[in-house]
Amino acid sequence: MVTVAPPDTWSYALRLPHDPRAARVARMTVRAVLGGHGRQEVLEAVELVTSELVANAYLHTEGPATLRLTAVGDGRLRVGVWDSDPHVPAPFAKPPGNRLALAPVERENGRGLYLVQEYADWWGGWPLGRNGGKLLWFEVGGRFGA
Template sequence: MVTVAPPDTCTYGLRLPHDPRAARVARMTVRAALCGHGMTAILDVVELLTSEMVTNAYRHTKGPASLRLSMLGGGRLRVGVWDSCPHIPAPFDEPPGVRCTPAPASAEGGRGLHIVRQCASAWGGWSLGHDLLGRGAGKLLWFEVSP
């Protein structure tokens, strides 16, 4: 009998509507995928960072978002969130190593992407610019977590 080991790398994708429950759906999806692959050591941080990124997409755009989980091997995971706004927000608009000014203590928001930068092994973003009709083609923000 021949046995086949599952691949060390795989990808999951999820389209999210513009809905306040999208972050919860994204967390549930992340939990199911990581538990199914035995990646529970990074589960809590990935759930938190995914929630922050999807919430950011919901709060700052009017359209849908997409979530992509890419298992890169060796326990490394990349999470990408696409949304319809081409603007790369602070602090993702700064290169790694540049100290970003955190939100004031009295601010009601503005901490989510700072948390992602602090907790992720790597992070980044790409503006996809505008389409031929001048509409925003969006951006992709991503982070990686390693065990």
């Protein structure tokens, strides 16, 4: 039996070890996949937010992470990052319409997840149980319902 997917849908997954170079590997993967599919118009946003999520997975967990890039149709691209920590941080724990305040200028960290609000069209996160970690995702491109 042959399965045929519509030409505008595809999916790639990459398992990333707990390694400080994982964010760089994720960026290189995003560039290769989006370049290969002619999606340069979303490359900068996807690369930036993906890098932030993978870097946070490395900083806040002790285990591996998984990156999944999926073209879901209508020009939308969904990126998911799984890690072993079940805590879902803001802004993923809030509906996309609820914007977070910016971190104070004097803080050296805490600004990264605000990039999601600026570059993604839609986002969310799910805890996957006490030992299952979490999945954070975002979407860019395409048409979104009003």
